[in-house]
Amino acid sequence: xxxxxxxxxxxxxxxxxxxxxxxxxxxxxxxxxxxxxxxxxxxxxxxxxxxxxxxxxxxxxxxxxxxxxxxxxxxxxxxxxxxxxxxxxxxxxxxxxxxxxxxxxxxxxxxxxxxxxxxxxxxxxxxxxxxxxxxxxxxxxxxxxxxxxxxxxxxxxxxxxxxxxxxxxxxxxxxxxxxxxxxxxxxxx
Amino acid sequence: xxxxxxxxxxxxxxxxxxxxxxxxxxxxxxxxxxxxxxxxxxxxxxxxxxxxxxxxxxxxxxxxxxxxxxxxxxxxxxxxxxxxxxxxxxxxxxxxxxxxxxxxxxxxxxxxxxxxxxxxxxxxxxxxxxxxxxxxxxxxxxxxxxxxxxxxxxxxxxxxxxx
Numbered sequence: 437x438x439x440x441x442x443x444x445x446x447x448x449x450x451x452x453x454x455x456x457x458x459x460x461x462x463x464x465x466x467x468x469x470x471x472x473x474x475x476x477x478x479x480x481x482x483x484x485x486x487x488x489x490x491x492x493x494x495x496x497x498x499x500x501x502x503x504x505x506x507x508x509x510x511x512x513x514x515x516x517x518x519x520x521x522x523x524x525x526x527x528x529x530x531x532x533x534x535x536x537x538x539x540x541x542x543x544x545x546x547x548x549x550x551x552x553x554x555x556x557x558x559x560x561x562x563x564x565x566x567x568x569x570x571x572x573x574x575x576x577x578x579x580x581x582x583x584x585x586x587x588x589x590x591x592x593x594x595x596x597x598x599x600x601x602x603x604x605x606x607x608x609x610x611x612x613x614x615x616x617x618x619x620x621x622x623x624x625x
Numbered sequence: 626x627x628x629x630x631x632x633x634x635x636x637x638x639x640x641x642x643x644x645x646x647x648x649x650x651x652x653x654x655x656x657x658x659x660x661x662x663x664x665x666x667x668x669x670x671x672x673x674x675x676x677x678x679x680x681x682x683x684x685x686x687x688x689x690x691x692x693x694x695x696x697x698x699x700x701x702x703x704x705x706x707x708x709x710x711x712x713x714x715x716x717x718x719x720x721x722x723x724x725x726x727x728x729x730x731x732x733x734x735x736x737x738x739x740x741x742x743x744x745x746x747x748x749x750x751x752x753x754x755x756x757x758x759x760x761x762x763x764x765x766x767x768x769x770x771x772x773x774x775x776x777x778x779x780x781x782x783x784x785x786x787x788x
Contacts, residue, residue, distance in 0.1 A: 499782070624652050
């Protein structure tokens with residue numbers, strides 16, 4: 437069910453475009469907004485971008501670290517959200533689990549952002565045209581805002597979980613899952 | 626039949642071709658493999674960090690173990706089922722990749738590490754359940770597990786790059 441969100445974003449617009457005989461750039465790709473082009477083109481010519489492109493080892497290494505940190509972040513959130521939904525780890529309260537995990541979450545977010553920026557610098561032209569990169573950045577912005585504004589409410593769930601605790605878990609899972617799926621989709625669309 | 630011949634035979638089969646050439650199923654498989662990785666790694670980390678004495682210090686080892694291990698098994702089942710299909714889709718590429726061989730070796734070592742741990746020091750958990758840090762051998766098992774699973778992920782991702 438969660439996979440529906442990025443699926444709709446990426447494929448839905450393509451189907452709509454096909455139905456309307458639209459053959460411009462993919463909807464929600466940055467290519468839809470030509471005013472962004474100078475930024476992507478400039479990034480493509482920077483020395484650091486040229487350097488990464490001239491090596492074969494930087495990109496795989498950075499991407500693998502990106503994915504490893506993603507596994508830690510997504511996995512940590514899975515654990516807390518499974519607890520919020522009452523499915524697993526019932527011996528501790530959500531607040532206690534978050535207490536043990538919050539440094540993992542913060543560090544993996546930092547590592548993902550740093551490696552993500554390097555990956556962006558490495559191939560801005562490809563990302564400019566990608567139908568998945570635009571949605572990914574939008575959902576990522578939402579996910580980070582959610583993670584650092586509403587999600588910390590979990591800290592107060594020491595004895596019982598309010599009804600909207602499940603909603604919190606569902607929104608958190610949907611957002612981060614969508615970011616990951618859109619990210620993976622960059623390799624395909 | 627040599628391993629290479631077997632890989633060739635597998636790759637030429639209709640199932641392998643169907644997975645390899647599908648535009649939807651293959652990305653979904655790979656995505657599920659990634660989700661399984663997250664679902665498996667986080668609880669593995671929690672248990673290993675308890676064994677090392679880095680997290681959950683004031684909680685009994687057995688409580689940490691039985692809270693997180695079921696999620697690990699679920700994630701592992703997802704990893705294996707999607708992993709087998711991914712291998713099935715391109716056995717020759719895997720055969721020719723040095724990184725895939727490293728991955729297989731690291732997987733076997735991770736399995737052996739778990740086997741040795743569960744058949745030796747883990748049997749006496751009751752005696753050091755609340756100890757922090759736990760005995761030396763338990764800490765070694767935790768460090769080994771974290772290192773080997775990280776190696777599996779690295780080698781797995783590198784298999785796809787054709788370096």
